[in-house]
Amino acid sequence: MPTYTPPLRDMRFVLHEVLNVVDELKLLPAHADIDADTINAVLEEGGKFAAEVIAPLNQSGDAEGCTLDKATHEVKAPKGFKEAYAKYVEGGWPALSCDPAYGGQGLPHVVNQSFYEMLNSSNQAWTMYPGLSHGAYEALHAHGSAEQKALYLPKLTSGHWTGTMCLTEPHCGTDLGLIRTRAVPNADGSYAITGSKIFISAGEHDLAENIVHLVLARLPDAPAGSKGISLFVVPKFLPNADGSIGARNGVFCAALEHKMGIHANATAQIVLEGAIGTLVGEPNKGLQAMFVMMNAARLGVGMQSLGLTEVAYQNAVAYAKDRIQMRALSGPKNPDKPADAIIVHPDVRKMLLTARAYAEGGRALAMWTTLMLDKELGSDDEDERKECADLVALVTPIVKAFFTDNAWIATSHCMQVFGGHGYIREWGMEQFVRDARINMIYEGTNTIQSLDLLGRKVLGDNGKKLKKFGKLVQEFVEDEGTNEALQEFVNPLADLGDKLTKLTTEIGMKAMGNADEVGAAAVDYLRVCGHLVFAYFWARMAKVALAKKDSGDPFYTAKLATARFYYAKLLPETASLIRSCRAGLAPLMAMDEALF
Ligand SMILES: Cc1cc2nc3c(=O)[nH]c(=O)nc-3n(C[C@H](O)[C@H](O)[C@H](O)COP(=O)(O)OP(=O)(O)OC[C@H]3O[C@@H](n4cnc5c(N)ncnc54)[C@H](O)[C@@H]3O)c2cc1C
Numbered sequence: 001m002p003t004y005t006p007p008l009r010d011m012r013f014v015l016h017e018v019l020n021v022v023d024e025l026k027l028l029p030a031h032a033d034i035d036a037d038t039i040n041a042v043l044e045e046g047g048k049f050a051a052e053v054i055a056p057l058n059q060s061g062d063a064e065g066c067t068l069d070k071a072t073h074e075v076k077a078p079k080g081f082k083e084a085y086a087k088y089v090e091g092g093w094p095a096l097s098c099d100p101a102y103g104g105q106g107l108p109h110v111v112n113q114s115f116y117e118m119l120n121s122s123n124q125a126w127t128m129y130p131g132l133s134h135g136a137y138e139a140l141h142a143h144g145s146a147e148q149k150a151l152y153l154p155k156l157t158s159g160h161w162t163g164t165m166c167l168t169e170p171h172c173g174t175d176l177g178l179i180r181t182r183a184v185p186n187a188d189g190s191y192a193i194t195g196s197k198i199f200i201s202a203g204e205h206d207l208a209e210n211i212v213h214l215v216l217a218r219l220p221d222a223p224a225g226s227k228g229i230s231l232f233v234v235p236k237f238l239p240n241a242d243g244s245i246g247a248r249n250g251v252f253c254a255a256l257e258h259k260m261g262i263h264a265n266a267t268a269q270i271v272l273e274g275a276i277g278t279l280v281g282e283p284n285k286g287l288q289a290m291f292v293m294m295n296a297a298r299l300g301v302g303m304q305s306l307g308l309t310e311v312a313y314q315n316a317v318a319y320a321k322d323r324i325q326m327r328a329l330s331g332p333k334n335p336d337k338p339a340d341a342i343i344v345h346p347d348v349r350k351m352l353l354t355a356r357a358y359a360e361g362g363r364a365l366a367m368w369t370t371l372m373l374d375k376e377l378g379s380d381d382e383d384e385r386k387e388c389a390d391l392v393a394l395v396t397p398i399v400k401a402f403f404t405d406n407a408w409i410a411t412s413h414c415m416q417v418f419g420g421h422g423y424i425r426e427w428g429m430e431q432f433v434r435d436a437r438i439n440m441i442y443e444g445t446n447t448i449q450s451l452d453l454l455g456r457k458v459l460g461d462n463g464k465k466l467k468k469f470g471k472l473v474q475e476f477v478e479d480e481g482t483n484e485a486l487q488e489f490v491n492p493l494a495d496l497g498d499k500l501t502k503l504t505t506e507i508g509m510k511a512m513g514n515a516d517e518v519g520a521a522a523v524d525y526l527r528v529c530g531h532l533v534f535a536y537f538w539a540r541m542a543k544v545a546l547a548k549k550d551s552g553d554p555f556y557t558a559k560l561a562t563a564r565f566y567y568a569k570l571l572p573e574t575a576s577l578i579r580s581c582r583a584g585l586a587p588l589m590a591m592d593e594a595l596f
Pocket residue numbers: 165166167168171172173174175198199200201202259267438441442443444445446447448519
């Protein structure tokens with residue numbers, strides 16, 4: 001059975017030594033009293049909860065899956081899930097970063113995000129139940145009416161009710177402009193909603209007393225396409241005015257999907273039969289309102305993959321130190337044993353270091369992004385809020401797609417470290433690979449993320465957002481330009497920054513002639529951007545590690561070695577990605593459709 005140790009030391013390093021989050025957070029009125037001890041204590045307790053309560057249910061949940069009673073439409077999550085969720089609610093964990101006005105603890109999002117990394121390492125399928133609720137909370141918090149907020153937010157904050165996002169329909173996932181679910185106004189101001197949704201995560205289960213579905217649907221007079229979509233809140237049980245559970249609503253689970261991974265999360269087909277819902281936000285502006293939840297979920301999916309990368313790495317390292325096979329090519333490293341531990345072999349190390357570099361680089365970017373989110377939501381300076389919002393918007397598709405692509409590589413490498421045993425269930429490594437695969441698909445496929453990045457966020461605003469991140473890189477390069485010890489990081493970072501600027505201009509020019517050039521370049525382009533962002537954070541981490549390398553703490557020696565590995569072995573991938581971007585559209589379109 002896999003084991004998991006919360007990476008608290010590395011979290012503290014990123015939070016306090018690299019990002020100095022306490023100084024930054026203290027400037028925000030809501031967090032003026034925050035201190036490092038509070039953050040560390042919450043993460044320590046959160047790590048214990050994740051490792052001791054949630055992780056032990058990961059393999060059993062995967063083997064058992066969820067079960068639907070077709071007569072009652074009720075779904076049972078695997079054994080132990082409900083009890084673990086009750087402990088989660090009892091411990092106040094759902095409320096961590098929620099608004100105190102609704103019973104929340106008001107801690108910074110960056111703390112909650114780090115907690116979620118640990119939950120995801122422990123059990124992605126379980127974590128999706130509360131994870132989606134938090135997204136629903138954020139959408140209602142941003143766009144709900146006073147009445148909706150009063151009714152739903154306290155229950156979502158306490159965790160007594162969970163949430164879902166109901167977008168996808170059988171004929172459309174990416175193109176939500178095609179949705180057919182209809183909402184007809186009732187005389188009392190509510191709506192009767194009818195339609196079919198598929199692939200709804202945590203769509204039905206027995207963990208909580210009520211499920212709050214956020215549903216996209218069309219009003220009778222809605223314009224065609226994405227400009228005619230509205231958002232509705234549709235509870236499984238209609239709440240009474242005092243918040244108690246009322247009548248059963250007409251929203252049912254018709255079937256559960258059988259799928260590759262995350263078996264323990266119920267992926268439900270949801271049928272709405274005149275279900276009663278209320279409108280969230282303005283008519284026909286549902287997609288904008290839903291984007292709050294989708295953006296939160298995109299960062300959340302990145303955290304799922306970060307969690308899987310970390311746990312897969314931890315288990316692969318333990319195995320590589322224990323498993324003996326063959327001798328090192330350069331001669332025995334442990335002559336007392338019949339063979340050397342496989343960690344002596346260069347390629348085993350490459351696989352381990354790849355996972356480690358993606359986990360630690362990802363953690364730095366994830367925490368920084370969430371700190372920017374805290375500032376976007378909490379600063380009293382409007383310019384700063386806008387600056388942070390732009391940076392978060394820019395890196396959100398990178399967190400979603402780069403992390404999830406990296407986790408697919410990393411979990412696969414870590415499984416490979418186990419040889420044939422990695423393919424066998426009892427070790428748990430193949431589950432990490434299976435679970436990681438969905439993260440590249442849902443919440444907008446990684447192709448869609450790359451189109452969002454290149455098409456909307458970079459070319460769509462004339463590179464303004466990209467320049468904002470570029471400025472951070474440039475400042476670092478200028479500040480450290482004369483720091484001899486950092487040149488091995490600063491020079492390649494500056495070089496990649498220049499290359500990305502040129503590449504962006506080139507693609508922009510080509511796209512003026514043919515917009516399909518964006519689609520041809522986008523996926524490779526996102527990966528180049530991902531590497532630039534990682535290289536920036538690895539350089540910052542290397543700077544801290546270099547300054548402390550004589551402290552005798554091996555943590556800094558390992559950090560520096562991983563930074564060097566990242567720059568030497570992973571960053572060079574950008575050369576081939578840039579060449580592929582430059583090759584453009586022609587090789588993709590040369591073949592006639594009929595010849596496929
Ligand atoms: C386990 C699981 C859980 C899910 N959870 C939820 C949930 O909770 N709520 C919810 O609403 N949905 C959920 N989904 C649905 C998920 O978000 C969609 O499956 C996903 O967005 C892709 O939509 P699709 O399956 O319809 O594929 P399609 O949209 O049909 O896409 C098929 C392929 O075409 C590509 N493609 C489409 N358009 C373009 C384009 N313009 N340019 C380039 N390529 C394009 C896609 O990238 C993809 O590779 C879940 C799905 C799964 C499998």
